[in-house]
Amino acid sequence: MTITDKMRSLPVPPGNFGLPVIGETLSFLRDPNFIQRRQQQHGNIYKTHVFGRPTVVMIGAEANRFLFSNENRYFSDGVSASAPRHVKLLMGTGAIVMQTGDKHLQQRKLLAQAFQPRSLAGYINTMAATTCNYLDKWEHTGNLNWYDELRKYTLDVACKLLIGIEANNDFGKLYENWGQGLLSIPLPLPGTKFSKALRCRKLLLAKIEAIILERQQQSTTKQDVLGLLLQARDEEGHGLSLQELKEQLLTLLFAGHDTLSSSLTALCLLLAQYPQVKEAIFAEQKQLGLEQPLTLDLLKQMTYLEQALKEVLRLYSPASGPRKAIESCEFNGYLIPEGWQVFYHPAATHQDSSIFTQPERFDPERFAPPRAEDKQKSMSYIPFGGGVRECIGREFAKLEMKLFAALLVRNYNWELVPGQNLNMVMLPTPHPRDGLKVKFWRRG
Numbered sequence: 001m002t003i004t005d006k007m008r009s010l011p012v013p014p015g016n017f018g019l020p021v022i023g024e025t026l027s028f029l030r031d032p033n034f035i036q037r038r039q040q041q042h043g044n045i046y047k048t049h050v051f052g053r054p055t056v057v058m059i060g061a062e063a064n065r066f067l068f069s070n071e072n073r074y075f076s077d078g079v080s081a082s083a084p085r086h087v088k089l090l091m092g093t094g095a096i097v098m099q100t101g102d103k104h105l106q107q108r109k110l111l112a113q114a115f116q117p118r119s120l121a122g123y124i125n126t127m128a129a130t131t132c133n134y135l136d137k138w139e140h141t142g143n144l145n146w147y148d149e150l151r152k153y154t155l156d157v158a159c160k161l162l163i164g165i166e167a168n169n170d171f172g173k174l175y176e177n178w179g180q181g182l183l184s185i186p187l188p189l190p191g192t193k194f195s196k197a198l199r200c201r202k203l204l205l206a207k208i209e210a211i212i213l214e215r216q217q218q219s220t221t222k223q224d225v226l227g228l229l230l231q232a233r234d235e236e237g238h239g240l241s242l243q244e245l246k247e248q249l250l251t252l253l254f255a256g257h258d259t260l261s262s263s264l265t266a267l268c269l270l271l272a273q274y275p276q277v278k279e280a281i282f283a284e285q286k287q288l289g290l291e292q293p294l295t296l297d298l299l300k301q302m303t304y305l306e307q308a309l310k311e312v313l314r315l316y317s318p319a320s321g322p323r324k325a326i327e328s329c330e331f332n333g334y335l336i337p338e339g340w341q342v343f344y345h346p347a348a349t350h351q352d353s354s355i356f357t358q359p360e361r362f363d364p365e366r367f368a369p370p371r372a373e374d375k376q377k378s379m380s381y382i383p384f385g386g387g388v389r390e391c392i393g394r395e396f397a398k399l400e401m402k403l404f405a406a407l408l409v410r411n412y413n414w415e416l417v418p419g420q421n422l423n424m425v426m427l428p429t430p431h432p433r434d435g436l437k438v439k440f441w442r443r444g
């Protein structure tokens with residue numbers, strides 16, 4: 001038998017394609033437990049039909065290892081292969097998430113220079129000052145719809161640290177309209193969300209270009225991502241062109257903003273639901289000194305907080321990435337046909353009870369030795385993805401989460417407003433339906 005004959009004899013994974021044309025897209029978008037429900041019905045690998053394409057969902061450490069170690073061989077490694085046309089138009093061909101192969105690696109190496117530990121140390125003061133301003137504002141407000149506020153906060157930090165500007169209303173509105181276009185039905189008619197988003201993308205890129213050009217005239221280097229990317233060079237001494245730089249900065253804003261808003265919202269929700277964990281974080285802060293300035297060194301010593309944040313990202317992993325099978329292949333006795341879309345799924349992977357004891361529980365201690373549950377099997381804990389597309393902003397995100405959590409728990413307390421809907425809405429990234437309503441006050 002040739003390989004092709006053997007492949008042909010394999011079954012495709014079990015599952016349903018749903019309705020003609022739209023397949024199971026509506027349930028996929030509306031039901032926060034769609035992935036897990038189908039997993040209960042069909043197992044760790046199943047087929048469905050979403051966003052106009054036959055799709056295989058692959059869950060678990062083995063599936064992740066198979067997927068990430070076969071990128072560029074069996075699977076395309078970019079959004080470009082599987083994203084709908086309107087997403088491609090709105091992201092632009094210069095965005096790192098749209099690039100593949102050597103070009104992707106070259107751009108990744110350049111961008112990574114702004115996210116090394118040395119670079120992160122330079123971001124702490126701005127992050128801490130911005131965080132303190134928001135905490136102070138929230139204390140005065142008293143009652144918050146926290147998700148909305150956290151979106152403003154993360155956009156503010158991102159604008160300051162990525163492109164060195166304040167997130168004023170004008171920039172924020174353009175950015176919001178552009179982001180909404182990515183989730184819209186793409187009708188290229190005047191007045192639709194999509195056409196508005198295209199216009200906003202142009203205006204955003206023009207604004208970012210003006211910022212870059214102004215920066216290039218200045219003699220001093222600013223401690224932010226743009227400052228470092230202007231100096232970044234690859235082995236051949238090439239840097240990013242103006243076009244590349246502006247598209248990549250817009251992509252970084254996008255990739256970092258909603259993910260962090262979602263994760264911080266999950267942190268605030270879980271600490272309200274598990275006050276004993278909040279108090280254990282406070283005890284660690286007290287022991288390290290509540291007035292101690294936050295340095296990279298001090299943050300490293302916050303081991304319990306680190307575990308709590310890992311646990312937040314285990315339970316509420318906000319991101320994943322699509323792939324496309326570029327060659328038919330076999331996994332666990334099933335055929336994954338060429339041309340099909342493939343999804344891996346961090347949140348469902350993190351519910352494996354053979355790895356995580358009582359996986360539904362919020363239990364930061366699971367990451368402490370001797371349990372160290374995430375270390376038992378490679379690719380069983382993947383909130384930041386894996387392989388060639390692993391999150392570039394991972395350390396930036398971890399730093400912002402830790403710094404935010406330390407300043408928050410050191411000085412403030414909060415409780416959930418009763419009677420609100422805490423069911424998760426999945427778009428743009430997971431958050432409670434009512435936006436997490438809390439009463440917020442300074443610790444007595």
Ligand code: HEM
Nearest residue numbers: 097255256259260263319320321384385389391392393397
């Ligand atoms: C808690 C926060 C975050 C989470 C959970 C997260 C998660 C992820 C995941 C799962 C991927 C892989 C997508 C794939 O497989 O296709 C990814 C990619 C990426 N992330 Fe993040 N991310 C976070 C924050 C950030 C931040 C703050 C930035 C930048 C400032 C960032 C920039 C990126 C970029 C540029 C990529 C694409 C990398 C590539 O295509 O090579 N992320 N992220």
